[in-house]
Amino acid sequence: xxxxxxGILLGTRRHGETSLILDVFTPERGRHAGVLRGGTxxxxxxxxxxxxxxxxxxxxxxxxxxxxxxxxxQRSRAAAAMGDRLALSGLNAVVALLRFCLPERVPHxxxxxxxxxxxDLLGQPDLWPLAYLRWELALLExxxxxxDLGQCAVTARTEGLVYVSPKSGRAVTAEGAGNWIxxxxxxxxxxLGQGEAxxxxxxxxxDTTGYFMEHRLAPQMGDKPLPEARxxxxxxxxxxxxxxxx
Amino acid sequence: xxxxxxxxxxxxxxxxxPGLGPRSARRAVLHLIRKRGALLAPxxxxxxxxxxxxxxxxxxxxxxxxxxxxxxxxxxxxxxILCVVEDVADLWAMERxxxxxxxxHVLGGTLSALDGIGPDELRIPRLKDRLAAERVTEVxxxxxxxxxxxxxxxxxxxxxxxxxxxxxxxxxxxxxxELDYLDDGTITAALxxxxxx
Numbered sequence: 001x002x003x004x005x006x007g008i009l010l011g012t013r014r015h016g017e018t019s020l021i022l023d024v025f026t027p028e029r030g031r032h033a034g035v036l037r038g039g040t041x042x043x044x045x046x047x048x049x050x051x052x053x054x055x056x057x058x059x060x061x062x063x064x065x066x067x068x069x070x071x072x073x074q075r076s077r078a079a080a081a082m083g084d085r086l087a088l089s090g091l092n093a094v095v096a097l098l099r100f101c102l103p104e105r106v107p108h109x110x111x112x113x114x115x116x117x118x119x120d121l122l123g124q125p126d127l128w129p130l131a132y133l134r135w136e137l138a139l140l141e142x143x144x145x146x147x148d149l150g151q152c153a154v155t156a157r158t159e160g161l162v163y164v165s166p167k168s169g170r171a172v173t174a175e176g177a178g179n180w181i182x183x184x185x186x187x188x189x190x191x192l193g194q195g196e197a198x199x200x201x202x203x204x205x206x207d208t209t210g211y212f213m214e215h216r217l218a219p220q221m222g223d224k225p226l227p228e229a230r231x232x233x234x235x236x237x238x239x240x241x242x243x244x245x246x
Numbered sequence: 247x248x249x250x251x252x253x254x255x256x257x258x259x260x261x262x263x264p265g266l267g268p269r270s271a272r273r274a275v276l277h278l279i280r281k282r283g284a285l286l287a288p289x290x291x292x293x294x295x296x297x298x299x300x301x302x303x304x305x306x307x308x309x310x311x312x313x314x315x316x317x318x319x320x321x322x323x324x325x326x327i328l329c330v331v332e333d334v335a336d337l338w339a340m341e342r343x344x345x346x347x348x349x350x351h352v353l354g355g356t357l358s359a360l361d362g363i364g365p366d367e368l369r370i371p372r373l374k375d376r377l378a379a380e381r382v383t384e385v386x387x388x389x390x391x392x393x394x395x396x397x398x399x400x401x402x403x404x405x406x407x408x409x410x411x412x413x414x415x416x417x418x419x420x421x422x423x424e425l426d427y428l429d430d431g432t433i434t435a436a437l438x439x440x441x442x443x
Binding site for chain 1: 264391393396435438
């Protein structure tokens, strides 16, 4: 068995003294693991940081074997992220969430494309939080928990949407909310692609997507807690929002 | 099953050491036996002593033979500068360079979601205690230039911000490094950290 593809490195684990097990996300084969012999060498170390883009060749005798990779680095994203706290937290959150929810060897081409584009924006701190929010919405959709924010679940109106139902994931207007108002999640305009996309608003939107990750997605993943890296990113976005608030 | 003789046991144990396999362990043991007086006996004695006395320094996490390591015990090194490193091996590397004359703080790892290492597993609370107790004025974050290393550095910086001056090691072209052979990440970091010439 053999294939060649590009991929995003999600993480590594030591395998013996000189080898690593790479965990990569590829467009055609989804999340995939394989052994990289000599992966602990000093020459390879800079290329094997999470988020790095690699050209991968995988070989195994049988399809279900773990197999061995040979890799050619394409571009590193670590240097762009390391100097900036927000970017570094973002990179950690993306990689941790992909590891958290992606099953092995199931292709997710649309999510792959979005993840690659998101990681390429790491050096642009102004765009990054909004791009990250959109990526989380896409992640939920790809995992089967898409939010339906097009019209009110109660009144079918398409304007004045200000809440999300935690039960159905559908948008709700203020008048449609009625007595349930205290049970609903906020739907800031940024989730609808409207408004200024301030950091504080993005953080509020991420609280809403976080609810669905915690209560819908995580139970499907064996009820594991959400990665701490996501919480740290949220703290950073909130802190930046407070610093820049008038 | 036949019981192993002491030489076979020694070979098995040596083969577990990093960088050694069964074949190289056999060669090493044979060499030790041939140099019994000059190597084997002193080595056995040194190992027995280390086994009996080696422990973590209660102050910094360095490995030493007493409760407090020689660096922490040396008053001349209490200059108010604390260098935070990931591991004892990193402390030894810094000491080999003979440039830094302050004290160290060994974290014992880095934050890692994959390995389940959170802030509580590292020696960060002890680091905070030391700031006041040792009148620290500057903390140098000498952590590895990896995603985990820098995530940890930023986390510590968040915790200590406003209490003490913070600095970190520069990142860029190594001594003897040729640009043609450097990875793009290192070149990016070097360019970002360029200085006036």
